[in-house]
Structure formats: structure tokens, C-alpha cells
Amino acid sequence: MTDVKKYTFKDFASDQEVRWCPGCDDYVILRAVQKALPEIGRKKEDVVFISGIGCSSRFPYYMNTYGVHSIHGRAAAVATGTKLANPDLSVWVITGDGDALAIGGNHTIHAIRRNVDMNVILFNNEIYGLTKGQFSPTSLLGQKTKTSPFGNTQPPFNPGELAIGAHARFFARISGNKPKELSAMFIQAEQFKGLSFIEVLQNCVIFNDGAFDKFNSKETRPDNQVYVEHGKKMIFGHDNNKGLRLNGLKLEVVTIGENGVTEDDILVHDAHEPDPTLHFMLTRMENPIVTGVIRAVEDMSFDERFVGQMEERIAAGKGVTFDSLVESGETYTL
Amino acid sequence: MSNNFSQKSSSELDSVVIRFAGDSGDGMQLTGTQFADTSALMGNDIATFPNYPSEIRAPQGSLFGVSGFQVQVASQDISTPGDDLDMLVAMNPAALKTNLPDLAPGKMLLVDTDAFTPKNLKKAGYETNPLEDGSLEPYRLIAAPMTSSTKAALLDLGMDTKSMDRSKNMFTLGMIYWIYGRSMDHTIEFFQKKFKKKPIVIEANTRALKAGNVYAENLELIATTYQVRPAQLKKGKYRIIMGNQATAWGFIAAAKKANKELFLGSYPITPASDILHELVKHPEFRVKSFQAEDEIAGVASTIGASFAGDLAITTTSGPGLALKGEAIGLAMITEMPMVIVNVQRGGPSTGMPTKTEQSDLMQAMYGRNGESPVIVVAAHSPSHCFDMAFEASKLALEHMTPVILMTDGYIANGSEPWLIKKLADLPTITTNIAKNPEGWTPYTRDKDSLAREWAYPGMEGFEHRVGGLEKNVQTGNVNMQPMNHEEMVKLRAEKVKRVENYIPDLEVEGAQEGDLLVVGWGGTYGALHTAVQSAFGVGKKVGLAHFNYINPMPKNTAEVLKKFKKIVVCELNAGQFYKILLAEHPGHNYFKYNKVQGLPFTIQELMNRFDQVIAAEKVVNV
Numbered sequence: 001m002t003d004v005k006k007y008t009f010k011d012f013a014s015d016q017e018v019r020w021c022p023g024c025d026d027y028v029i030l031r032a033v034q035k036a037l038p039e040i041g042r043k044k045e046d047v048v049f050i051s052g053i054g055c056s057s058r059f060p061y062y063m064n065t066y067g068v069h070s071i072h073g074r075a076a077a078v079a080t081g082t083k084l085a086n087p088d089l090s091v092w093v094i095t096g097d098g099d100a101l102a103i104g105g106n107h108t109i110h111a112i113r114r115n116v117d118m119n120v121i122l123f124n125n126e127i128y129g130l131t132k133g134q135f136s137p138t139s140l141l142g143q144k145t146k147t148s149p150f151g152n153t154q155p156p157f158n159p160g161e162l163a164i165g166a167h168a169r170f171f172a173r174i175s176g177n178k179p180k181e182l183s184a185m186f187i188q189a190e191q192f193k194g195l196s197f198i199e200v201l202q203n204c205v206i207f208n209d210g211a212f213d214k215f216n217s218k219e220t221r222p223d224n225q226v227y228v229e230h231g232k233k234m235i236f237g238h239d240n241n242k243g244l245r246l247n248g249l250k251l252e253v254v255t256i257g258e259n260g261v262t263e264d265d266i267l268v269h270d271a272h273e274p275d276p277t278l279h280f281m282l283t284r285m286e287n288p289i290v291t292g293v294i295r296a297v298e299d300m301s302f303d304e305r306f307v308g309q310m311e312e313r314i315a316a317g318k319g320v321t322f323d324s325l326v327e328s329g330e331t332y333t334l
Numbered sequence: 335m336s337n338n339f340s341q342k343s344s345s346e347l348d349s350v351v352i353r354f355a356g357d358s359g360d361g362m363q364l365t366g367t368q369f370a371d372t373s374a375l376m377g378n379d380i381a382t383f384p385n386y387p388s389e390i391r392a393p394q395g396s397l398f399g400v401s402g403f404q405v406q407v408a409s410q411d412i413s414t415p416g417d418d419l420d421m422l423v424a425m426n427p428a429a430l431k432t433n434l435p436d437l438a439p440g441k442m443l444l445v446d447t448d449a450f451t452p453k454n455l456k457k458a459g460y461e462t463n464p465l466e467d468g469s470l471e472p473y474r475l476i477a478a479p480m481t482s483s484t485k486a487a488l489l490d491l492g493m494d495t496k497s498m499d500r501s502k503n504m505f506t507l508g509m510i511y512w513i514y515g516r517s518m519d520h521t522i523e524f525f526q527k528k529f530k531k532k533p534i535v536i537e538a539n540t541r542a543l544k545a546g547n548v549y550a551e552n553l554e555l556i557a558t559t560y561q562v563r564p565a566q567l568k569k570g571k572y573r574i575i576m577g578n579q580a581t582a583w584g585f586i587a588a589a590k591k592a593n594k595e596l597f598l599g600s601y602p603i604t605p606a607s608d609i610l611h612e613l614v615k616h617p618e619f620r621v622k623s624f625q626a627e628d629e630i631a632g633v634a635s636t637i638g639a640s641f642a643g644d645l646a647i648t649t650t651s652g653p654g655l656a657l658k659g660e661a662i663g664l665a666m667i668t669e670m671p672m673v674i675v676n677v678q679r680g681g682p683s684t685g686m687p688t689k690t691e692q693s694d695l696m697q698a699m700y701g702r703n704g705e706s707p708v709i710v711v712a713a714h715s716p717s718h719c720f721d722m723a724f725e726a727s728k729l730a731l732e733h734m735t736p737v738i739l740m741t742d743g744y745i746a747n748g749s750e751p752w753l754i755k756k757l758a759d760l761p762t763i764t765t766n767i768a769k770n771p772e773g774w775t776p777y778t779r780d781k782d783s784l785a786r787e788w789a790y791p792g793m794e795g796f797e798h799r800v801g802g803l804e805k806n807v808q809t810g811n812v813n814m815q816p817m818n819h820e821e822m823v824k825l826r827a828e829k830v831k832r833v834e835n836y837i838p839d840l841e842v843e844g845a846q847e848g849d850l851l852v853v854g855w856g857g858t859y860g861a862l863h864t865a866v867q868s869a870f871g872v873g874k875k876v877g878l879a880h881f882n883y884i885n886p887m888p889k890n891t892a893e894v895l896k897k898f899k900k901i902v903v904c905e906l907n908a909g910q911f912y913k914i915l916l917a918e919h920p921g922h923n924y925f926k927y928n929k930v931q932g933l934p935f936t937i938q939e940l941m942n943r944f945d946q947v948i949a950a951e952k953v954v955n956v
Contacts, residue, residue, distance in 0.1 A: 060799050068801060081597065082641055085642035086791060089791050310617040322590050
């Protein structure tokens with residue numbers, strides 16, 4: 001698009017004061033989005049942010065684009081309407097683990113299934129923040145929260161499993177405290193045609209601080225997180241000598257140079273493989289956890305199918321007018 | 335009555351009411367529709383009312399599986415499918431049992447004797463065969479072996495028994511066509527179109543129809559045939575239209591007039607689904623029909639589409655409206671133009687999905703959290719659904735607010751002749767789209783209507799955010815100040831109130847002042863109109879004020895109400911509009927008349943109630 005202005009991140013910041021808790025990852029994500037947008041080559045007036053309810057869902061108010069702060073759980077459904085009404089728009093859904101996976105679970109899986117061409121950013125902090133500390137559908141078993149004082153008895157969802165189970169064509173998981181990784185991820189998501197589902201591991205400093213420390217702090221990350229990239233070997237570790245290998249029907253962690261393991265044994269990540277089996281296994285890894293674009297399989301988007309069919313019918317129905325519609329079939333004159 | 339059967343007498347009738355009743359698989363809806371369409375083509379006014387069970391194919395022969403279709407054809411202007419049956423068609427014992435109470439002695443009863451088997455009689459709970467025990471003596475019984483006669487007529491076509499049996503309803507229709515002097519041409523043409531790819535089905539149905547016709551002609555029992563002359567309807571081009579179809583077309587027309595694309599976000603629900611069924615057929619008009627995963631997604635996607643600049647609508651029935659409540663509140667506070675159609679059915683909860691009722695009015699008016707006024711309008715007949723769908727769209731777009739359009743199962747599934755409207759005959763729709771970004775905010779308003787200016791994605795310089803949190807009255811930014819909130823609450827109410835300046839006055843039919851004002855709204859119009867005309871015709875000072883606009887009410891409402899000594903509010907609920915009138919227009923001598931049986935009013939019961947109210951010394955409510 002040649003006539004798009006050269007924007008900077010400031011062009012995408014609204015005049016509203018940002019009101020998240022000091023130290024919240026939401027600030028990092030907001031800035032990362034604002035930095036990504038000048039790179040995607042879309043006009044500001046063609047960008048829409050739609051959110052549900054929760055801390056993260058205040059997000060649209062801080063963006064100087066079009067935006068809707070909708071109701072709890074329904075952002076994906078609102079966004080689907082926006083995209084069908086005007087498929088040329090760049091549509092972003094901002095949601096949280098309670099919003100998207102509890103009250104809005106139905107809309108989430110159906111938006112994914114249909115493959116609406118939009119970007120869904122799931123701010124997963126494994127807790128309810130805005131309502132002050134109740135467990136969410138991603139809170140851990142045994143986790144003590146305001147509504148689970150003796151430990152959470154509800155096993156959690158793994159958002160990646162859920163998304164891929166619902167036929168996500170694009171699923172990525174990423175740390176909420178890495179601005180550059182985030183920006184790059186958002187650009188990639190926008191460029192992917194179809195629904196991009198991005199789970200951001202977002203630390204809530206008030207109600208669930210340190211939830212991701214065991215694999216996301218400066219110290220733990222190298223050995224406990226593998227950032228996968230399409231076409232590259234899944235190698236990680238402080239000394240860059242660990243990798244993932246398939247052993248039967250299971251993924252296992254091996255060390256290069258030990259027990260006869262060489263670099264050749266390490267799996268190359270294929271995000272484009274339509275068969276979701278391996279992607280599914282990657283989302284389920286717990287130590288290390290897997291981040292990066294786990295799955296990115298091209299397919300027709302829903303809006304493409306929808307508009308395509310409409311255009312076909314328009315072409316087939318040339319010359320049809322409202323007046324010819326009401327006079328079609330059986331009429332009679334008195 | 336003549337005894338010479340080859341020269342049967344013919345007498346003329348003003349109107350004929352027939353009810354077709356049979357198993358839900360017997361094709362009664364189709365049979366009734368054919369009779370109605372043929373009569374319309376012959377120039378009669380018609381009104382139809384299907385009454386079917388919620389089971390798709392209930393067990394054969396069972397009482398709860400009986401499906402009915404009532405039609406009135408007349409030589410004068412009619413508004414209802416009629417109170418009193420001239421003929422009942424009962425295709426089996428269960429249909430006879432459930433419908434006979436509605437047939438007065440002396441009226442015609444047409445039955446298929448082949449269906450009166452011991453098994454079917456038992457299923458219907460008959461201990462003896464009513465065809466043999468004399469219990470049907472009060473009626474003019476025409477008992478014909480329709481199933482076996484149909485088979486005999488189709489024998490050489492090489493069809494299986496089940497397929498042959500399917501044509502028996504056309505044998506029945508052939509008989510009725512003969513009795514009422516209807517031409518078979520239209521129905522034969524219908525077969526030829528409908529079964530274009532199945533010549534054997536065309537042949538079977540045509541033969542069955544003709545066989546029934548000949549059978550009736552030769553039947554000694556039918557001594558008289560009847561004619562219903564063409565009605566004196568307004569000249570012009572007509573078609574038969576069902577309410578839900580009219581609703582769908584009203585939206586297509588409105589989108590064209592507003593120069594907008596139409597978006598429908600909907601979830602299937604009885605009896606509203608036919609609007610969705612109709613709109614999905616018309617992508618050629620850039621109608622975007624989206625079947626969502628649930629009711630909430632239906633309305634949420636509608637909000638999203640409205641935000642993106644479409645004429646966006648969602649369609650539902652009572653339980654669905656309950657699910658949509660929160661989102662309608664969002665549409666209200668964000669001042670998004672959209673229409674929510676509620677095709678009412680028997681409630682509460684799942685209630686009686688295939689039966690009609692008007693019990694969602696309070697829900698439409700007040701069924702949201704917070705102070706959440708929306709425009710509420712109602713359609714009063716099948717073809718009026720077209721006008722009100724158009725009007726609801728116009729109000730939504732011109733006033734930037736959600737509008738709830740109330741119809742009901744009775745008018746949604748009912749049909750009547752519609753004097754076809756052309757696009758050029760319809761009023762203009764003027765959207766208030768933002769033009770100047772300088773100093774613009776989402777709350778830049780028209781000073782008269784208070785409608786905010788509409789700006790949507792793609793419009794440069796108008797980037798803005800809307801949402802469910804309370805906003806500053808000027809800037810549209812999030813704001814929780816006490817006085818600002820109260821101002822916003824009042825402003826949103828005032829905006830809806832001012833719609834009264836843009837809608838037509840309430841019209842009164844019959845007496846313009848006097849003893850009794852009959853008040854109604856929505857789908858009861860046909861019955862109220864007929865009953866008031868009758869009462870007024872015999873000199874009673876009775877008038878009818880039928881409300882198409884409920885929130886806000888027409889400006890002259892108070893003026894109309896005070897011209898009558900008594901007011902009776904007639905509704906198919908326990909008194910919902912009555913309560914609203916008591917609150918908004920107190921000080922009148924209000925009576926009410928309510929029926930909550932899943933059925934429309936009959937004209938007779940209304941007239942009885944009018945007399946009762948006129949005579950009453952003090953308020954006695956039913």
C-alpha cells in the first residue's frame with residue numbers, strides 16, 4: 001500500500017492516561033503493539049481493536065485507532081461482525097484468560113474454527129485481575145486464590161491445546177516481558193492470513209506475581225523455555241546444547257554431545273505442517289515450555305469464503321433489483 | 335338441497351373458513367397454503383394461520399402430533415383467519431378429536447375414512463369409531479376413503495405405498511376445490527415448478543388432485559357447492575406474503591434506501607428462523623447473513639457490523655432476547671444503530687415455541703441492566719412486518735440507537751395479500767454520517783434529534799473508541815463523575831423520547847370519541863380491528879387505537895385516551911402494555927382483557943368483552 005503514511009508508535013497512542021498497575025506486563029504489550037503497527041503498512045483508520053472485559057480489555061482506549069470496549073467474553077463475536085462487514089480492516093481482538101476461555105469460551109473456539117482473518121491476543125496471567133484475584137480457567141491445580149483459599153480444584157486449560165483442538169491455523173505463545181519479540185510476533189500475526197491466536201504469558205504483579213518465573217525469568221529462561229522458529233532446530237539451553245527429539249510418540253529433551261546425541265538428532269520445527277500432532281505436543285511441553293510460532297498453516301479465511309460466495313452470487317444475480325425481488329414468484333393483479 | 339345430484343345447487347358465501355388438520359407429516363400446511371393461494375389468485379382476500387406442534391414428526395396418529403392450518407377466504411376485506419369454521423378437514427382420528435370442539439353443529443366435516451383404523455382410534459383415545467357411533471350426526475359429515483382412492487388413482491405409476499400415500503392430501507384438496515368452485519390450475523402449475531426434477535411426483539399429485547375433484551363431483555353427499563366472489567381490494571399487483579418474509583424484505587429495502595449493506599447476525603430459533611432463511615438467499619443484494627454460534631454471538635456480531643458501518647440486524651424470539659439483553663445494553667450506551675427483531679412465542683422459558691403470545695413487551699422495554707431505553711415498535715399483520723422492519727431500520731439509522739421490533743408467531747407465520755411496494759414508493763433514510771473531523775467527537779450530536787454522528791472504520795480522522803463504560807458527555811472518553819453520569823442517563827432517555835417528533839400520530843378507527851377505546855398493539859390488530867368494526871357498525875361508540883410505536887408512544891396518545899369514558903387494553907399476555915399505560919398515562923378508566931393460551935383472540939370473545947366493559951359499573955379485569 002503505497003499511500004500509507006509513515007507512522008511512528010506515537011501515532012497509535014491515544015490521549016488517554018494508561019491506568020494499569022505499575023509494573024504490569026500490559027504496558028509492555030501495549031507499547032509492542034504500538035511499535036508493530038507502523039511496520040504493518042495499514043492506515044490508522046483501517047485498524048480496529050476490539051476487547052471484552054478485564055484488565056487487558058481497557059487496551060482499545062489507549063490506541064489511537066478505531067476501537068470497541070465490548071462486554072465480557074464477546075470480543076471475538078463482535079470482531080467477527082466487524083470483519084464480515086468490512087473485510088478490508090485490520091481487526092485485533094484483545095482478551096484475557098477469563099474473558100476468552102471462561103465466559104467467552106464459545107466465541108473463542110468458533111472464531112478459531114471459522115478462521116476469521118484477525119489477530120487475537122490472549123493476555124494470559126492465570127488469574128482474574130479486575131475482579132481482584134479469583135482463579136481463572138488457566139490457574140493451576142492447587143493454586144490458592146481468593147476463591148480457592150484451600151487450593152484450586154479445577155484443572156486448567158492449556159490455551160494452545162484448546163486453540164489447536166479448535167483447528168487454529170496460527171498459534172503462538174510468547175513472553176509478556178520481551179518487547180522486541182512481542183512486536184515481531186504481532187507483525188507476523190498480522191501478516192498471516194486467517195485467525196492468529198497469540199497467547200502472551202503476562203505477569204500480573206498484584207494477584208499472581210511470578211507465575212511464569214520458573215521458565216521466564218532471566219535465570220530460568222535459557223534452560224526452561226525453547227523459542228521455536230520455523231525451519232530451525234529446536235535447540236535451547238544456557239549452553240545452547242539442549243534440544244527436542246521425538247522418542248516414539250513423545251517429545252524428549254536431550255543434550256547434544258551426551259549419550260551419542262548429535263545436532264542431527266534434534267527436530268527441525270515445521271510450523272507449516274498441516275498435521276497438528278507435533279504442534280499439539282509442543283504446546284503441552286512443561287519443562288521446557290515452548291514459545292514462538294508453534295503453528296502457522298495457510299488456509300482460506302472465513303471472510304474470504306464468505307465474501308467469495310457473496311461475490312459469486314452478485315455476479316450470478318446481475319440485474320436483480322429489489323423491485324424484481326418482490327415481483328418474483330407468484331404475483332397477481334387485481 | 336336438491337336430490338338430483340347431477341345438477342347440484344350452488345350458493346354464494348361472503349367468506350369461508352376452513353381448517354385443515356392432520357398428522358404433522360400429512361402436508362396440511364401445504365394443502366392450506368394451496369387453497370389460500372388459489373383463492374387469492376381468484377381475487378379473494380385471504381388470511382391464514384398455521385398451528386403446528388413443536389415436534390417435527392411426532393408419532394403418527396398421536397394427539398400431540400396434530401398439525402393445523404386455518405384459512406379464511408372472503409369477498410370482503412378481512413383481517414383474521416376467522417373465528418368459526420365452515421369446514422373442518424380431519425385426516426385422522428387424532429385430528430378429529432383435537433379439532434372437533436371448534437366446529438359448530440351443522441358445519442361441514444371432511445374425514446378420511448381409511449385413517450379410522452382400530453390402531454389410530456386407540457391412539458386418539460376413541461373407544462368407539464365416531465364414524466359409526468352416531469356422535470358425528472350433528473355435523474354435515476363427508477366421509478371419503480381418501481387414502482385408498484388416491485392409491486387406486488396412482489396404481490399404474492409403479493410407486494411404493496408410502497409415496498402414493500403422500501399424495502392423499504391433494505386428493506383432499508381436489509375435493510375441496512370442487513366444493514368451493516376453485517380452479518385446479520394454480521396448484522397443478524405449482525407441482526410443475528416445485529417437482530420439476532421429479533416428473534412422477536408431478537403426475538401423482540396432479541392425478542390425486544383431479545381424482546379428488548371428480549370424486550367430490552360424483553359424491554351424493556355433497557349437494558351444494560359454494561362460491562366466494564372476488565373481494566373489492568385496492569387495484570394493483572399483489573402477492574401472498576408471510577410475516578417473516580415481509581420482515582426480511584423490509585430490511586433489504588431499508589438497506590437499499592439507506593445506501594448501506596445489510597448484515598444479519600442470527601442464531602436459529604422458532605419462530606424467527608424464517609427471517610434468517612429468507613435473508614441467506616440474498617447475498618446478491620450484499621446481504622451478509624451470519625449464522626453465529628449462539629444468540630449472544632448473533633447480537634455481538636451485529637454490534638461489530640454496526641460499528642463497521644452496516645445496517646446491522648439480529649433476529650430472535652423471547653429466550654434469545656433474554657440472552658441478548660446485555661449486548662443490547664452495550665448497543666444502547668454506545669449508541670449503535672441496529673435492529674433486534676423479536677418474533678414472540680409462548681413463554682416463559684422455552685414455553686410454547688410454536689404458539690403465539692405477546693408476553694415479551696416488558697422484556698423489550700426494560701429487560702436490561704441500568705437505565706437502558708431503546709425504541710420499541712411492533713408490526714400488526716403479516717404484510718405490516720415489511721413496513722415496520724423498514725421503519726425500525728430508518729429509526730435506528732436516523733436516531734443512532736438500537737430498535738426492538740416486536741412481531742409474533744401468529745403474524746410471522748400467517749400470510750395475506752400484499753400490495754407490492756416498489757423501492758421508489760418508500761421513504762428516504764438519511765444517515766447522519768460525520769463529515770468534518772475538526773473538533774469531532776463520538777458525541778457530536780444533531781441538536782434536534784440528539785442522534786450522534788456516525789463515523790466508522792475506514793473514515794480518516796475520525797478514529798475513536800466506544801465501549802460499555804460510562805463516557806464523558808462531550809468527549810466520549812471514559813468518565814465516572816456522578817453528575818456526568820446522570821446527565822448521560824437523561825440524555826440517552828431524551829434522545830429516545832424525541833423520536834416521538836418523527837413518528838406518525840396514533841390513529842383511531844371506528845368511534846373517534848365515546849364509550850370505549852379498545853387499545854392493542856402488535857399481532858392482535860386483525861381481531862381487534864374486526865371486532866371494533868362490528869361493534870361500531872351496530873352503533874356502539876367503540877374506537878380502536880392500535881399502537882405500532884410503543885417506546886416512545888405517539889405524541890397524541892394522551893389526546894386520544896381522554897376522548898373515551900373507558901379504555902380496554904387487549905393483549906395476549908397478562909397485562910403488560912396495560913401496566914405501561916397505567917404508568918405513562920395515568921388517570922384513565924382502564925380495563926384490560928388478556929388471553930394467554932398460545933392462541934390469537936377470537937372476534938366473538940372480544941365483542942363480548944367490549945359489551946361487558948361498556949356495561950361495567952366499576953373496573954373488573956380479566
